[in-house]
Amino acid sequence: MTTPAGDEGRKDLQDRKVGQETMVGTVPSDGEVARDARNPSIATRERRSTTLTPSGETPYLVVEDLTVKFPTADGVVSAVNGLSYAVPLGRTLAIVGESGSGKSVSSMAVMGLHDRKRTRITGSIRLGGDEIVGLPDSELMKIRGDAVAMVFQDPQSSLHPLYTVGNQISEAYRVHHKVSKDVAKKRALEMLDLVGIPNPIRRFKQYPHEFSGGMRQRAMIAMGLVNDPKLVIADEPTTALDVTVQAQILDLLNNLQKEFGSAIVLITHDLGVVAEMADDVLVMYAGRCVEYGTAEDVLARPRMPYTWGLLESIPTVSAASERLRPIKGLPPSLLALPSGCSFNPRCPYKDRVKGERCITDLPELLPVDGAGAHTSRCHLHDKASIYEAEVAPRLG
Amino acid sequence: MSKTVRPVDATTGGTEPALLQVRDLKMHFPIKEAAGLGRTKKLVQAVDGVNFDLKAGESLGLVGESGCGKSTTGRMITRLLTPTAGQIIFKGTDIAQMKEKDLRPFRRQLQIVFQDPYSSLNPRQTVSNIISTPLRVHNLVKRGKELERVQELLERVGLNPEHHNRYPNEFSGGQRQRIGIARALAVEPEVIIADEPVSALDVSIQAQVMNLMEDLRRDLGIAFVFIAHDLGVVRHFCDRVAVMYLGKIVEQGTRDEIYGAPQHPYTQALLSAAPDLGTIRGVPPKERIRLVGDVPSPIDPPSGCRFRTRCWKAEDICATQEPPLIAQAKSGPGHAAACHFAEPKVDLTAATA
């Protein structure tokens, strides 16, 4: 069946495989692809193994003790409770959690996007040293889209259906730059090209419905990056996309970060995406951070039963035919959080803690090994040995 | 490579007769497009010649990206859509073009569970009502015994039987999906078509629902056609897997064959694109194939092999001759791929996909 030419093509692939370790970021944009027709690129992202805050400099984004509450007719919804994290330039923090864990709500607060009449925000959010909690809307407007940009989940509904893509991108540029329409258009074309949209001049004049899902998300990214933001918040940027397109978009985000050195906050529920993208990981449950550390720490040496539960819920290769071990029960209502540890009603390990501490005391977010940057919120004493002895073997 | 090749016959392996046989199934949706002053009619070839068999108690996964026709196929099998052409042979009877009144007994045996647990349950009916309606329609329970049966079913899917007179909005997403499954179970079906049953659910809830479906399969011997885009979920649940691309099955085989030694370039790309949790635990990074561009429009699919526009192996023959879905040189029985240059490739699969 195979022709000689087919073999050749395959050899080509394998040749590349040999050199893959060094071929970071070789994924071509579609523009390049036009020349190198159809050849898939083969790339592996290098793991950036560094500590939580690499150098002595202050991280670009510092969130401290952030609390977001929504008063409603049924009571006060505590969406985020005492959240703290930091993201330096050039690094990616992934915030992981299920729906209702507060991961999106906390990032909307960083953008200042909450309706201030319906929201109570306390704590501190500092961008490049400047406090933004409590800033008037007129000041926040200057930051939104300029220093901080957001890429949303569903590019279909997040782009305005009635304006051309080019119009929307140049508008984003002109909000923060006093330039003529022509200059903004030039900038928009540049951005479309940068994110790998072929034929930018024609695409500039098209409407979102004329784009495919992947192209729309590229346009969305182009719009977010048009002002060279120092911080990009990507809220489930690939959840609405197909898996082959998802891979393209993740590569794009990675490459752009390398080029521009911006800080990225990546909100996702997909641990696979986290493993590929994140330097640091923050696991949220019921509005609180329950585990925080580098990606290696959290995914390879997790120290919190909820994180274990998430990892065990994913079907794995080696245990493909075995039963999954889901976390029992449902996430708690944010109107009435359980006393003590919010995870205690679902936690299979709570009996191993002496007394009723899990039900009475909220565990502190403490270093897992007594010191260091990897922290978790759990009363268990022997987290490391439980994980190694019981959980890790099940993960395969 | 004549068109008369019946590929699936080659893949059917054993001698046990299949419960459900799908033969050359097609669904072409006509659409109207403005062209000049008039309109032209065009066809969306959503499904274009799909063949597979499903044995009793077996679970077949249909995988593919959006627009590949997997959901349309599911809807045709349950006859929510009437196919343009082809046969759906259920226990020896072709139901593809059957009239509504003759269909009724078959409807009972072929049930569907939908993706979105929020929109697929009538918000103005109680759970009891939702589940007992199919019971009444098919005369499966004596008068007065409905509630008993409803409670039994609720318990079976892991819900509190006392919640039978609540409304769907009082339940969470995972619980609603359980209600949807209870509704399907009510009529004691032999086949359940599960159309992305867990993709709208959170990870921890997803695992709960997956386990429930496995129990049902094991305890009740129900056969599943499991439609999903999530490769990990399919691998976990399905004995056999069919990979679809632009309305056609491009590769079909057992789970181990598809995930262990995929032959079709598209399957290979799909498997290698899934994010990999393994690298972080020290598993050496796998080779990655990055497809470029998007899936072409099913209105005007590429000639020959439909995947050729994104395929790195494509040559002239791919544009002129459509590769049939047949067993390839190095594959086991029942493993078929539709590619001129099929070649097994191992070690693509992520530790967790």
Next chain:
Amino acid sequence: MLYFVARRLVSALSVVLVTLIATFTLFFVAPTDPAAAICGDRNCTQQRYNEIKRNLHLDRPKVQQFAEYTAGIFAGRTFETAGVKQKCPAPCLGFSFKNDRPVYETLKTRLPVTVSLVAGYAVLVLTIGVFVGSLAAKRRGTMGDRALMTSTLVLSSIPYYIVALMISLYLTILYPILPRSGYTPLTENPGKWVAGLLTPWLVLGIYNCTQYARFSRGSMVETLSEDFIRTARAKGLSDRVVTYKHALRSGLIPVVTIFGLDIAGSLAGAIFTEKIFDLPGLGNLVIDSLNNYDLPVIMGTVLVASVFLVMMNFIVDIAYSLIDPRVRLA
């Protein structure tokens, strides 16, 4: 886009043709014999009756009559009454049975009145209605929003003609706060044109404004919760730009749809309004000619009104496609 306009135009013209046939059929299926109506009841001899029939070409085959009628509209035609030739220049819609003047002459003086009325109405509902609605949507839940929504509910539950009559009676006659209604052509004296139509506009406009406000509020509330509005805010656009550029454009789509349908209703409303405010428009004309059984006038009015409607819908369609580019593809 050009093709889109052309396609719409073709379909608009076909609607006019259908209306033409329908009105003409009406002429024959009507319960009264037109010749007998002209002839009168008392001194109508058989000979005079036949003569009228012949003069009006009523004795000819119906298809031929229709062809003559249609040709008359474009080329004009000549009637012969008792040896006297009467020229009816194009566009000829026949002569009135009552005053023997060409129907078109009458319509020419009446149409601008109704058009002025409806145009003013359209401007009022589309500007004030939509503006108030958007404002309410932006501040939903506040006192102002609730007051507005309550008042629309109250106002829309009183029948229109009562509101119109009361205002006409109290505000223009008993306590003349508003100018008396009347019609002066715009070309003659724009000031008087406005003054004369002000009261009917306000009555018709404000009454319906509330509906439009309510409707656009609902549409805007929905639009403001869309994802692309969040995107617009995330870009750093001001609230004003977000509301009146990004949200209003999509929020307008259902309003425009309703407006297209409502224009027909506003013509019907014009009959009341013209009667109550004594304006010499089409509405009044139609009532008079119905009373007199003046068939050519009725036919002419229906035809003109339907052409007007088709034109308005054509404009709405085009407006729709300008707002929403996706429509052009359909």
